Amino acid sequence: MIEARNLVKTFPARGGLLAQKAVQAVKGVSFVIPDGGAVAFIGESGCGKTTIGRILSGFETYDSGEIYYNGEDLSALPPRTRQERLRKVQLIQQDPYAALNPARTIYQSLAAPLSWEAKRRHKEKGWIERRAREVLELVGLNPDVVLGKYPHMLSGGQRQRIVIARALTVEPDVLVADEAISMIDVSLRLGILTLLQTLRRDYGIALLFITHDIAAARYIGHDGRMYVIYQGEIVEEASTDELIRSPVHPYSQALLSAVPVLRGLERPGQDRYIPLGEFSVTETSGCRFAPRCRFAHDLCQKEKPPLIPWEQEDHRHACHFPTPRRVVAEPLEGHS
Ligand SMILES: Nc1ncnc2c1ncn2[C@@H]1O[C@H](COP(=O)(O)OP(=O)(O)OP(=O)(O)O)[C@@H](O)[C@H]1O
Ligand code: SF4
Ligand SMILES: [Mg+2]
Structure with missing residues (x-):
């Protein structure tokens, strides 16, 4: 389980050609991702969704607040140890093409994280290829067909499946899917959503689904929890069904x-x-x-x-x- 309390993240001001004032992208956000749960963050562009996802998967630091991972306060750990813990939280980004090295075959892309795992777990030679085949099968791809290919030889949906397969190499506890279907052909989106749902159901992998698309968030986790974010703050949270059926905050509405x-x-x-x-x-x-x-x-x-409760303790709003x-x-x- 992951519990974040009062997370704050500010990007410092920048000078020069791309000058920008300091931006407080996340302003004291608290949430819980239960084991095997489905959590959705929804909100418009720039509200801080990706920043939170990147903090959770160890790609971004935070200024203050706490993250508890299976009860352990990550904020108290040295950055390296924290990073190691957060390997179990894997980020699936919007653009699968950018996430894969175009000069590497699919086998090479999967072998890189797998050799790290093999070393850590003292696995024999041959384990890497076996495991690469296994994760490809888990995401619905035929290893014989894709292992020798380069990313440009695959469709957008297949590439996203490869990115998910690569995330599975570390046996993650949580997948953070950041607009993970928005750049994929509409006809292939449902397949990826169904895959994420299957991974959750069959392997107990929790999902943090970051999106503008409420319909997709509902599909992936109707039994989960939804957080509506506005300018770096949570303005409403509830079970997904409750929030969709009876939102009380005008922004959610x-x-x-x-x-x-x-x-x-x-x-x-x-x-x-x-x-x-x-x-x-x-x-x-x-x-x-x-x-x-x-x-x-x-x-x-x-x-x-x-942010206070509305009727029931677990439906909260800031209005x-x-x-x-x-x-x-x-x-x-x-x-x-
Ligand atoms: N590396 C960065 N340096 C400076 N500012 C940043 C950086 N990353 C994000 N920001 C700013 O932080 C705010 C939140 O950005 P973030 O990418 O988290 O939003 P988002 O909700 O994911 O938006 P989108 O839906 O467009 O992906 C924005 O104002 C953005 O400009
Ligand atoms: S607090 Fe006032 S302005 Fe803000 S959402 Fe509620 S009604 Fe609208
Ligand atoms: Mg984003």
Whole structure:
């Protein structure tokens, strides 16, 4: 299990041609990824989703907060040991082509992490190829067909399967899928989602699914938990089903309003459509969402809403005026 408490990450200011002010990308975020669980982070571009995923998989440092991994506080460990623990959290990125070395065959790409494993676990010669074949089979690829190929000889869906196979070489506890299907041909996306679901079900690998696409997040983890992130903060969290059925934060409602309705099978929820105005970074002592919120009152400009429970302890929101609204599509009679 991973538990993050109050994670904060600031990217320092940069000068020169690509000058940028300091950006606090993550502003005190807390969440839990249970063993074998499915957790989704949803939110617009720039809200800090990737940064959190990269922190968890050891690619990024953090300024403050704690990460407990199976009860051990990683913040207290030396960076090298922390890195080692976090090898069990594997990141699957958006672009499988960029994630693979174009000059290496698939066998070479898999053999690199496997030789590290072989050395660590004192495995005999021959183990590396056996294990490479095994992980390829796990992700639904024929080793005889793909082992000798280069990434450009494969489809986007096959490449993403290779990236997942490579992640499996270390027998991970958690896969962080960061927009892992967004660059793949639409016809191949369902296959990758189903694969991730199977890995979770059959091998107990937890999934952190980072996405703009709420429909995909729902598919992957309807029994999991969803965190809605706005400008580096969690604004609503609940079980995935509860959050989709009855969101109470206007930002979650706006995101859910954008989920397409299947004509002939569904009708729009009765409170749809909650619009999302133009995005702008908001520095305020009040609610960051206020400039875009059609339900804002004076209080919202002045006071920051804390993240507090709504009816049940495990459904939490950060809004002064939480109101359940039915925004997501509902099945038509006879199609539920
Ligand atoms: N290496 C970096 N250096 C400076 N700023 C960064 C860096 N990485 C991210 N940021 C900034 O941190 C904020 C959060 O970025 P992040 O990539 O985590 O967002 P995201 O939610 O994953 O967005 P997207 O949906 O577009 O992938 C953004 O303002 C981004 O510009
Ligand atoms: S606190 Fe106010 S501005 Fe913020 S989301 Fe709630 S109603 Fe809107
Ligand atoms: Mg991202």
